[in-house]
Amino acid sequence: xxxxxxxxxxxxxxxKVELFPTIWCPGCGIGTIMIQLAIVLEEMGLDETNTVIVTxxxxxxxxxxxxxHESVYTLHGRTxxxxxxxxTVRPELNVIVVxxxxxxxxxxxxxxxxxxxxxxxxxxxxxxNEIYGLTGGQTGPTTPTxxxxxxxxxxxxxxxxxxxxxxxxxxxxxxxKSTVYHQQHLRNAIxxxxxxxxxxxxxxxxxxxxxxxxxxxxxxxxxxxxxYRKTFKRAAKGAELLNEHEIGxxxxxxxxxxxxxxxxxxxxxxxxxxxDANGHAPxxxxxxxPAAKAKPAVSDDEKARRxxxxxxxxxxxxxxxxxxxxxxxxxxxSLADALREAGVDPAELES
Amino acid sequence: MRxxxxxxxxxxxxxxxxxxxxxxxYPISPSTEILNIASxxxxxxxxxxxxxxxxxxxxSANAVIGASLAGAKAFTATSGPGFSLMQEAIGxxxxxxxxxxxxxxxxxxxxxxxxxxxxxxxxxxxxFGSSGDYTPIAFYPNxxxxxxxxxxxxxxxxxxxRSPVVILSDTFVGHLNEIIDLDExxxxxxxxxxxxxxLARHVAGQPRFFAGVLMYESGANAGxxxxxxxxxxxxxxxxxxxxxxxxAGRYALYEHGWNRHAEVLIVCYGIVSRVAAPLAADxxxxxxxxxxxxxxxxxxxxxxxxxxxxxxxxxDGQYADLVQLAIGRExxxxxxxxxxxxxxxxxxxxxxxxxxxxxxxPFPPAATERRRPSPLEVGG
Numbered sequence: 001x002x003x004x005x006x007x008x009x010x011x012x013x014x015x016k017v018e019l020f021p022t023i024w025c026p027g028c029g030i031g032t033i034m035i036q037l038a039i040v041l042e043e044m045g046l047d048e049t050n051t052v053i054v055t056x057x058x059x060x061x062x063x064x065x066x067x068x069h070e071s072v073y074t075l076h077g078r079t080x081x082x083x084x085x086x087x088t089v090r091p092e093l094n095v096i097v098v099x100x101x102x103x104x105x106x107x108x109x110x111x112x113x114x115x116x117x118x119x120x121x122x123x124x125x126x127x128x129n130e131i132y133g134l135t136g137g138q139t140g141p142t143t144p145t146x147x148x149x150x151x152x153x154x155x156x157x158x159x160x161x162x163x164x165x166x167x168x169x170x171x172x173x174x175x176x177k178s179t180v181y182h183q184q185h186l187r188n189a190i191x192x193x194x195x196x197x198x199x200x201x202x203x204x205x206x207x208x209x210x211x212x213x214x215x216x217x218x219x220x221x222x223x224x225x226x227x228y229r230k231t232f233k234r235a236a237k238g239a240e241l242l243n244e245h246e247i248g249x250x251x252x253x254x255x256x257x258x259x260x261x262x263x264x265x266x267x268x269x270x271x272x273x274x275x276d277a278n279g280h281a282p283x284x285x286x287x288x289x290p291a292a293k294a295k296p297a298v299s300d301d302e303k304a305r306r307x308x309x310x311x312x313x314x315x316x317x318x319x320x321x322x323x324x325x326x327x328x329x330x331x332x333x334s335l336a337d338a339l340r341e342a343g344v345d346p347a348e349l350e351s
Numbered sequence: 352m353r354x355x356x357x358x359x360x361x362x363x364x365x366x367x368x369x370x371x372x373x374x375x376x377y378p379i380s381p382s383t384e385i386l387n388i389a390s391x392x393x394x395x396x397x398x399x400x401x402x403x404x405x406x407x408x409x410x411s412a413n414a415v416i417g418a419s420l421a422g423a424k425a426f427t428a429t430s431g432p433g434f435s436l437m438q439e440a441i442g443x444x445x446x447x448x449x450x451x452x453x454x455x456x457x458x459x460x461x462x463x464x465x466x467x468x469x470x471x472x473x474x475x476x477x478x479f480g481s482s483g484d485y486t487p488i489a490f491y492p493n494x495x496x497x498x499x500x501x502x503x504x505x506x507x508x509x510x511x512x513r514s515p516v517v518i519l520s521d522t523f524v525g526h527l528n529e530i531i532d533l534d535e536x537x538x539x540x541x542x543x544x545x546x547x548x549x550l551a552r553h554v555a556g557q558p559r560f561f562a563g564v565l566m567y568e569s570g571a572n573a574g575x576x577x578x579x580x581x582x583x584x585x586x587x588x589x590x591x592x593x594x595x596x597x598x599a600g601r602y603a604l605y606e607h608g609w610n611r612h613a614e615v616l617i618v619c620y621g622i623v624s625r626v627a628a629p630l631a632a633d634x635x636x637x638x639x640x641x642x643x644x645x646x647x648x649x650x651x652x653x654x655x656x657x658x659x660x661x662x663x664x665x666x667d668g669q670y671a672d673l674v675q676l677a678i679g680r681e682x683x684x685x686x687x688x689x690x691x692x693x694x695x696x697x698x699x700x701x702x703x704x705x706x707x708x709x710x711x712x713p714f715p716p717a718a719t720e721r722r723r724p725s726p727l728e729v730g731g
Contacts (some may be wrong), residue, residue, distance in 0.1 A: 017577060048558045052550050054417075057563075065560055065574055067728075070550045073562035074413065074418060081410040085417030085425070088401050089373055093421075095550055114406035237452050296428060 011038040016066050022307040023062055027221030029206025036062050037098070037125065040190045043070075051094040054083040056103030059208075060127040063098050077107030094123070094194060101128045103183040105161050106141040112166065116199055117118045119172045123193045124201045126163070128207040137211035147216060164242060167201045168250065174200040176249040177242050180207065181228035184186055185247055192249055205232070302317075312349070319344060352670060353532045357401040357429075359384035359525045361495045361533075362454055362518065366426050366578075367392065367400070368537040370544070373425035375403040375414035377433060380467040381522040382456035385428040411657025413438035414455070419444075420561060424506060428454035430471050432463060435480070439622045442514050443563045448513040448591065450545070451584025452505050456525040466602035468624055469522035470689025471665040477517045478643055480672075484588065489517040489643040490604070493624045495529035499536050501640065504602055507543040512598035514591070517641060520667070523622035523692075572690030599644050605705045606634035607653055616657040617701060618674060623663055623687065634661075634701070642670070647677045654678050661701050665689050668710070685710040687715030 010174035015038055024030050032168055041051065048069045055064040055077035064071030074082045079097045087095045104112055104126045115122070131149060132138040138151035142163070142320045146155040167175040174196040176189035179318045186204060193200035207213055207224035240249050313335060320342055336346040356364070363385050366374075374389035376382075386404065393402030401423070405411040411427045418425035429437065434455045444451050455477070459470035462584060470482040477489045488508050492501040502518060509516040509710035553559055557573060560566060565577045565584055577583040606624075613635040619627050622637045639646050654660050660678070671684040685700035694710060704710045 014573065048553050049551055052421075062576075065562070065566075065576070068558055070553065071560050072417070073560065073564065074548070075439055075563055076417075078409065078413040078440070081405060081413035082417035083421075085373065085375065085403065085414035086421040088403065089418045089421040089423045090550070108408055111410055114410070244371045 005043075006205070007039050007043040009085045011035060011042045014038040014068050016068055018102075019066055022066060022204075024059060025208075025210040027207070029129060029180040029204075029208070029221075030060055030063060032183065033064060033098075033125060033127055033204055033206060036183055036187045037096070037190055038067070039061075040187055040194065044194065045190065046094055049093065052086055054095060054097045054122075056097075056099035056108065057134075058078070058100040058103050058132070059101070060098055060100040077103050077109075077111065079103065080108060080111040080115040080120070080122070080124070083122045084115055085119070086124050087120060088216055089253050091121075095121075095124055096194065097122070097124045098142075099126060099168070100133075101126055101130065101142040101163075102132050102140045102324070105163060105166075109141070110168075111334055116167055116173055116201075119170060119199050122200075123188065123192070123196070124199075126201065126203050126208050128163070128203050129159075129206050129212065132206050133208040133211045133213035137208075137215060147212075149215070155331070163201070163203050164250070166242075167199075167288050170199065171252050171254070172198045174198065174249070176200070176202045177205070178202060179228045179232050179342040181217075181225045182232065182247055189249055205307065244247040253281045316344070316348060352534060353530050355528050356495050357525070357534060358492075358495050358498050358527045358529075361458065361498040361531065362502050362520070362525075363388045363392070364533050364537070365499040366452065368422075368499070368540055368542075369424065369506035370504040370542050371424045371426055371506065372399055373401045373415070373418035373423040375405050375411040375417065375418070375425070376426065376427050377411050377726045378702050379407050379408075379430045379433045381435075381458060381525050382428040382430050382454065382520075384525070385454065385456075396477065404608040408436040409440065411462040412437035413611050413704070415453075416440060416444055416447075416449050418729060419449045420550050422545065422552070423713055424450070424452075424507075424510075424545070426452035426454065428456065429447045430456050430458050430467070431460045431470075431476070434473060437480075437490075438476070438480040441517075442483060442485065443486075445485040445487070445591070446483075446563050447561050448480045449515065449561075450509040450513050452502070452509055453515055454502075454520065456522065458522055461703050465690055467522055468690045469665060469692060471519075471520065471521060471621055471623070471690060472667075473662075474642065474666060474669040474671070474673075477519065485514075486592045486599075487517060488512060488595060488599050488602070488641070489519055490602070490640055491519040491620050492640065493524055493621050493625060493638065495527055496531045496536065497640070498524065498624065499531070499533070500540070501604075503540045503542070504604070507541070508598050508602055510543040510545060511601070512595045513547070514595055516642070518587055519621065521622050523625070527625075544559065549616060569615050584706075596644065598673040599641065602641050603646055603647055603649060604640035605646055606636075606640065608638075611636040614693045615661060615701070615705060616654060616659070617661050617663055618664045618682075619697075620670070620671070621665075623665055623697065624693055624694060627663060628690050629694055629697060630701070639670075645673045645677045650674060651678050654680065659683060661685060661707060663687065663697055663700060665692055683710065687712075 053064050053069050053071035055073050056079045065072050079099050083095045083097045125268050130142045132140050139149045139156045141161040143156045148155050167173045171175040178186040178189045189202050193202045213224050222238040231245045231246050235242050235246040325340050330337050339346045376386040390402050393400045408429050415425040415427045457465045457473045459465035460472045490501045492498040505516045505518050560574050567573050567575050567577045573656040575722040608631045616635045618637045621636050665687045668686045675682045683704040
């Protein structure tokens, strides 16, 4: 069991636990977002004197009532103008907007576009569950094409909104994508977003089992989380765009912290290189300079092979005695030897 | 220093004198001058005054709410169509108790209407525009100096009642240029300060939760939704209503042009009262300045002295309905609608209704002939 940090132990003081259980359905993903937010607030030492939570209408909007922070529960879709004005009047406050995808991108879509344009220094945590949950499950702006909902009985005919594209249209905004399964990543993303000086947006895929999941074939919230575990992968370092089912944090293009590429393409000419006829330093291929530092590229096929191998090892490990498993994990004994001792043919490893 | 000041400009300077430090708005004639002046003022005084040109009136109204909760005295200005977009936010500010000021420089509606001829068609929108029940306070000045004073009073009333207060105006009042002394005016006002802690300054007790849904405000379950508790709703509703009525009572502003020969009282406000001023020789005039809630006691007492009450206004008789309801007595109405407002139209209308005729002006017979001929007609 990994050691708990102090923040993980202390996050409860940010929550009104006396109001629990929450109104959210069992299996809902919003609670995970709330707890990760509370842990980040604890880590960063934010409290009710320096942080204001602005929430919208919908299931997600109720988060404000469970957080021990001053909060404004705005009209449907109007979180961003309220948040921007609070930040304008009181620049010393951290203003965190928590809203659903319908609130942020549909009824509040115009405000989203223009708050991004004005680069308001607020953080948006968007609970993206791809559905209007509170009203029973209607098509939302992020509902995938073809999904059947109460308001699209033969499948959603439209393409979901491109939140990444919207946010990244600004040269100053930070965009992060995470899921409620990848909790450590989510926590980092929230922290990074709150620390970001400018507009930041965390797009959090989460499950709505009751009003979406069951209708599209999931039996339980656990299945949906398993689905996130299996389908969502971390984006490659230096990615400029997150593909579908990739999680990551995208900084503006010219930001030094951008995905570990701080010392990237802007490579200077190697010292001592001869100048060309016009006196200019010779051009260097952008890829050549950082090549020495970069890890060797791994092809998708190779990744798939490694993933299959590790899964096979995992399956074989299940057949071992727990005490032996620990020894294998510690490296005291190789898996092949352990299998041999247990009477399993180690050749299965190769097949 | 005495100088020529426009009605809209006077509203802005009144707001600053009252302590306003935040303006959010969206350009719309005939209120745009306020936005322009606010942006210039913010550029020159960026430490004490903030300005936002929002993407629409919905955003400006909500930004005003956010700024006010954060501790600034905030206001916005718009015209009829934008005021319609702000209604939801005004309802929110009523529910949550957000001191704020909304200026509506009216033009002829509905919708884009006759941009930007003067009208008074938003009287009922101020009263009933948002969903649910609430008791709004609204003022309607008819000149530049009064626009300044009334704006200060609107900000004070907003603080005292903790509610959004509306300043009504119209194209003529907004664009009226009069010579006034802003410094002298600013010296004689009193300003009501904010009396509740802004966001994140309320460290002593439990953190607050400003919500448009019904919430328990105190007690063991403070902060919990009370969305099914009708008794709690009644308690909060009547508390707010009483607070608004109490504050409105302190601003029972009106003008009564008494005339001892007159048996007829003309009730009018805003630009119509300026146009109708020459009629003071023949009629008594009454001009409500605090237009909502309707001046019930004052109207009952004053109208009792007259044989006939005629309400003249640049709409289809919106305020006449409210006056009739308040005094419990039939009033005659001269609906001028909007657009061209002239002393002749007012005088003819009043004489017509007093003679038992309709308040509406007859269509001029030449109206169809003034139609712009089509190119086909010209060619043929």
